[in-house]
Amino acid sequence: MVTIYDIAQRSGVSAMTVSRVINNTGRISDKTRAKVKKVMEEMHYVPNQMARSLVLQHTRLLFLLIADITNPFYTTLSRGAEDAATKNGYKLLFGNSDENLEKESDYIHTILTTRVDGVMMAPTGDPSLPNLESLLQHQTPFVLIDREVPGVECDIVLGDSKEGARQLVDHLVEQGHTRIMMVNGSLSSSSARLRLQGYREALQLNGLKYEPEYLFETSFGPQNDLSAMNAWIDSINPLPTAIIAGNNVIAIELIRLLQQRGLRIPDDISIVCFDDFGPYADINPFMTVVAQQAYQFGYLGMQMLIDRIQSGSASGPWRKVVLPAELIVRSSVKQL
Incomplete structure (x- = not known):
């Protein structure tokens, strides 16, 4: 492995000078800098980034x-x-x-x-x-x-999680929905708390009552076990006409669960969610979303x-x- 000492020997300069060229520090003439860089290229020298970080106090x-x-x-x-x-x-x-x-x-x-x-x-x-x-x-x-x-x-x-939840509720109410459930992420997350707050406030502003049994708390990430969510849906009677999903991952899990029950989206039940589905969401647009930037x-x-x-x-x-x-x-x- 080529070292700065090898570069220094061939360039006819000190190892300290080579180090200063590599780290772009110190006062070195343009002629010397060019000569050292040429030798580095000829010898295919790759600087040791960890060593550089110790000298410069940053790693980039x-x-x-x-x-x-x-x-x-x-x-x-x-x-x-x-x-x-x-x-x-x-x-x-x-x-x-x-x-x-x-x-x-x-x-x-x-x-x-x-x-x-x-x-x-x-x-x-x-x-x-x-x-x-x-x-x-x-x-x-x-x-x-x-x-x-x-x-x-x-x-x-x-x-703006709170305002996003309000927009989703307002849209559902405008479409005639009054029984609106929410499947949210864990309330240990600030974004989940704000989305719940926006959901509750929007219900109130639209003259609807918040029903605690219409809220299910889960993880924002993929679910390995949907049995708890399945049992929760079983306990709801009558089922809502619409569900707000706390994010797009939850929405996908919900759709799978509801389809297993023979329910069609949106004919039998409507779903909306936070976050869009990536750069290709417009190829086959389906889900009504509040898209974050x-x-x-x-x-x-x-x-x-x-x-x-x-x-x-x-x-x-x-x-x-x-x-x-x-x-x-x-x-x-x-x-x-």
């Missing part, structure tokens, strides 16, 4: 930790994050917690030992507090996306992280961006 590496790789929302968000990182000269490492706190904790340990310059993450929920405190303790800059965690002050990008989540969040890193400030003022959602009406709702 960032980490993106999302909650569910199967959700098209996070796929599009990741694209935005990568574009922002690349534009600013950073490389992006990636992790997926699967809405699992233990897995998230393992990734936080990896992040701290990898010496990345900063982290952008969608926390699993309120129990993520110790993981975020670890990042704070090690002075690792981070930005939260999609969900906030009580007790943590930081830069954050959120969607997934790409902007990733791009803005990553840009905020890079700004925080480059400013060198580990304290506020903190920035909070709330992105509006858009109601997209398709064909999953029956007009009564």
Whole structure:
């Protein structure tokens, strides 16, 4: 393996000079810099990035930790994050917690030992507090996306979950629906709490009563066991005419469950949900959704992280961006 000492010997300069050329530090003449770079190319030298990070105190590496790789929302968000990182000269490492706190904790340990310059993450929920405190303790800059965690002050990008839920309820009521159920994510997640709040407020504003039995709490991620949801639907009599799903993954699980019961969407029951179905949703549009600006989540969040890193400030003022959602009406709702 070629070392900086090999480069120095062939170039006729010191190893320190080679190091300064690699790290773009110190005062070196253009002639010497060009000569060293030419030798590096001739010898196919690849700089040791870990060694460079020890010298420069940064790695130009960032980490993106999302909650569910199967959700098209996070796929599009990741694209935005990568574009922002690349534009600013950073490389992006990636992790997926699967809405699992233990897995998230393992990734936080990896992040701290990898010496990345900063982290952008969608926390699993309120129990993520110790993981975020670890990042704070090690002075690792981070930005939260999609969900906030009580007790943590930081830069954050959120969607307007409460207003999105209101839009979905209003649309269903406009189509004649009055029995509206909600299948939501875990209320340990701030986004789930806000969606429930918007659902309840919209019912009240439309003169409808909130029925606790019309709410089912599950995970935002894929379900391995739908028996609890199945039993809940069995317990509802009469069935609602419409269901709001807390996100697109829940909507897919619901449709599968209802189809197994012989129910047709939207002829027998209508379904709407949060989040669209990725860049190809318009090929065969079906689901009425409140679409969040997934790409902007990733791009803005990553840009905020890079700004925080480059400013060198580990304290506020903190920035909070709330992105509006858009109601997209398709064909999953029956007009009564």
